[in-house]
Amino acid sequence: MSVKWKAAQATVSGMRRIVGALAGTLLVGAYFVSSASAQEPTYEAAFSVKSGKPITAQTFVALIQSSLFKDGKTNVKDATFFFQQCYGGAFVDRLKDTLAGTNLDWVAGSASSGQEKSFGQNTPDAINRAYGPGTPYGLTDQELALLSSKTPQNYWTQTLVPEVTKDQTVFTALQATSAADPAGATAKIVESAIRKTSPKNSQTVETPQIASGGQGNQVKLKDAAAASHHAVLWTGNTNRGRYVNDVNSVKTALTQLWGDPKEKPNVTIVEAASLAELEAVMKNVSAKLGPNEQFVFYASDHGEVVKTVPKHQGPLGPGMSDVMPFTLDDWQFTDMMSVSDNVPTLSINYRKPGGDPWSGTAGVFLNGTWIGDLVSDATSWDAEIPKALLSLTNSLQIDVKAGGPLEMTEATFTIGQIPTFPDPSEIPEPTSIELFGIACLAACAGWRLRLNRELKAGGGDRHNDGDVS
Numbered sequence: 178m179s180v181k182w183k184a185a186q187a188t189v190s191g192m193r194r195i196v197g198a199l200a201g202t203l204l205v206g207a208y209f210v211s212s213a214s215a216q217e218p219t220y221e222a223a224f225s226v227k228s229g230k231p232i233t234a235q236t237f238v239a240l241i242q243s244s245l246f247k248d249g250k251t252n253v254k255d256a257t258f259f260f261q262q263c264y265g266g267a268f269v270d271r272l273k274d275t276l277a278g279t280n281l282d283w284v285a286g287s288a289s290s291g292q293e294k295s296f297g298q299n300t301p302d303a304i305n306r307a308y309g310p311g312t313p314y315g316l317t318d319q320e321l322a323l324l325s326s327k328t329p330q331n332y333w334t335q336t337l338v339p340e341v342t343k344d345q346t347v348f349t350a351l352q353a354t355s356a357a358d359p360a361g362a363t364a365k366i367v368e369s370a371i372r373k374t375s376p377k378n379s380q381t382v383e384t385p386q387i388a389s390g391g392q393g394n395q396v397k398l399k400d401a402a403a404a405s406h407h408a409v410l411w412t413g414n415t416n417r418g419r420y421v422n423d424v425n426s427v428k429t430a431l432t433q434l435w436g437d438p439k440e441k442p443n444v445t446i447v448e449a450a451s452l453a454e455l456e457a458v459m460k461n462v463s464a465k466l467g468p469n470e471q472f473v474f475y476a477s478d479h480g481e482v483v484k485t486v487p488k489h490q491g492p493l494g495p496g497m498s499d500v501m502p503f504t505l506d507d508w509q510f511t512d513m514m515s516v517s518d519n520v521p522t523l524s525i526n527y528r529k530p531g532g533d534p535w536s537g538t539a540g541v542f543l544n545g546t547w548i549g550d551l552v553s554d555a556t557s558w559d560a561e562i563p564k565a566l567l568s569l570t571n572s573l574q575i576d577v578k579a580g581g582p583l584e585m586t587e588a589t590f591t592i593g594q595i596p597t598f599p600d601p602s603e604i605p606e607p608t609s610i611e612l613f614g615i616a617c618l619a620a621c622a623g624w625r626l627r628l629n630r631e632l633k634a635g636g637g638d639r640h641n642d643g644d645v646s
Contacts, residue, residue: 219485220482220484220509221234222234222267222483223482223591224262224479225413225480226452227416227450229451229452231481231483231591231594232455234267236452237268238268238272240456241272242276244459244462244466245281245472251282252466252468253281253472254403254468254471255281255283256281256282256473256474257396257398258284258473258474259285259286259337259427259475260285260288260476261287261478262413262476262478263294263596264289264290264294264480264482264595265287265289265291265480266292266293266384267291268287269287269388270291270386270388273390281391281393282392282395282396283389283391284347284351285387286347286351286386286388287385288331288332288333288358288385289383289384289386290383290384293384294380294480295597296331296360297329297331297597298324298325298326299324301325304321307374316373320369320370321370323359324367329418329422331419331423332359332360332383333360333383334426335423336358337350337351338426342434344399346396347396347397347398351385352387358385360382361382361383361385362382368381371598371599375598375599398435402469403469403470405470406444407445407446407470407473408446408473409458409472409475410448410475410477411448411449411450411474412424414450414478414594415477417597424477447462479595479596480594480595481591481592481593481594482509482512482591482595483589484503485587486589486590487502488588489501491584492530493575493585494581494582494583496578498575500572500574501573501574502573503573504569504571505571509592510567510569519595520593521564521567522590522591522593523541523543523559523560523573523589523590524559524587525557525558525585525588526556526585527586528556529582529583535556535583536580537551538580539551539575539578539583541573542573542575543566543567543574544568544572545574546566548560548566551575571590
């Protein structure tokens with residue numbers, strides 16, 4: 178890559194950062210205007226998947242409950258859960274609520290709270306391309322080193338793996354990880370870099386979460402009393418190298434603790450990336466479980482938030498319409514708007530009263546703008562939503578034009594996958610307008626350089642020579 182092109186990239190990056198900062202100011206203004214009437218939203222954190230609907234924490238915990246319990250009692254010695262994705266703390270909270278009062282010894286940890294993104298590294302080439310020396314970000318060599326690695330990982334997992342392989346309880350390992358996490362609320366090592374590279378991001382640290390139940394605070398992954406060990410590694414939409422490296426490092430650690438599953442029949446380490454795969458592996462694992470077996474679940478993925486839209490009160494006939502408001506929290510809205518490659522989605526399930534597929538014509542409107550018609554002779558409808566239509570406070574409207582009565586059974590809004598930070602993408606070729614701006618800046622720089630040379634040739638500052646400037 179030429180020096181001129183690197184300079185052009187740096188200038189384009191700076192121009193876009195200025196535009197982004199102005200957009201961020203507008204978003205903050207919109208929040209203060211809307212927040213006075215906002216109500217506490219109902220939402221569910223979720224795993225991202227490569228295709229289909231995200232898997233909510235509620236769906237995940239229900240699957241865990243059905244797999245780890247038999248006749249109301251646990252059929253496993255103990256269970257450990259690790260969540261390395263944005264909003265992972267919501268999964269910890271859901272486990273805590275669901276497993277309270279059971280006889281299961283369990284322990285869980287997450288990289289961030291249920292309302293926080295988690296953070297991770299990228300490759301040196303990607304970091305230098307987007308944030309490197311000479312760009313307006315002003316990162317120090319130390320900050321660049323913290324943001325990048327030839328084998329990038331998410332910070333929490335990178336800190337966790339060496340701890341869980343030590344001769345100590347998982348609970349103690351999670352405590353040590355929380356204290357040493359470079360992006361954590363305690364360490365805060367990467368905070369300055371995050372502030373420089375993402376000024377629109379109000380969150381600059383992650384807050385790891387820890388919870389346990391029964392005798393879960395005494396669980397060790399290398400337990401000599403356990404007859405067998407079984408791990409499920411969730412890979413979801415692992416479209417970044419750091420997620421793959423996370424899973425591989427955990428797999429290596431478990432193999433070190435338990436032995437190679439290829440050689441030991443009492444060791445299971447399997448992966449899943451969709452709901453169907455997760456259901457299949459959990460069914461297979463649960464068949465092997467018993468009072469002497471250990472279970473471990475680890476996830477490295479994008480996080481999402483699924484917001485439930487209130488349903489209308491009754492069936493809608495032809496000529497009828499209903500407006501259903503839903504409100505996003507400020508962090509949900511900001512996360513959605515600050516990530517370029519996520520895709521907000523609206524999903525509606527509907528039917529005839531009684532359950533048969535509905536037939537007819539019905540328009541769907543979001544904040545007064547038509548976004549499509551419900552499909553006739555079907556029971557579900559999904560649409561990607563342009564971000565320009567969205568705000569903190571929104572309204573979904575269904576207008577039934579023809580057909581029989583329509584009953585909406587569920588409507589959800591998903592903010593789209595939120596990757597861990599930083600996530601620089603390939604800087605595109607500058608537009609003609611941006612190139613014109615670059616040329617103007619280069620001309621100004623050249624003029625200033627010539628002026629400085631003239632001043633030096635003339636003996637210094639013109640003021641000192643008595644010239645009028």
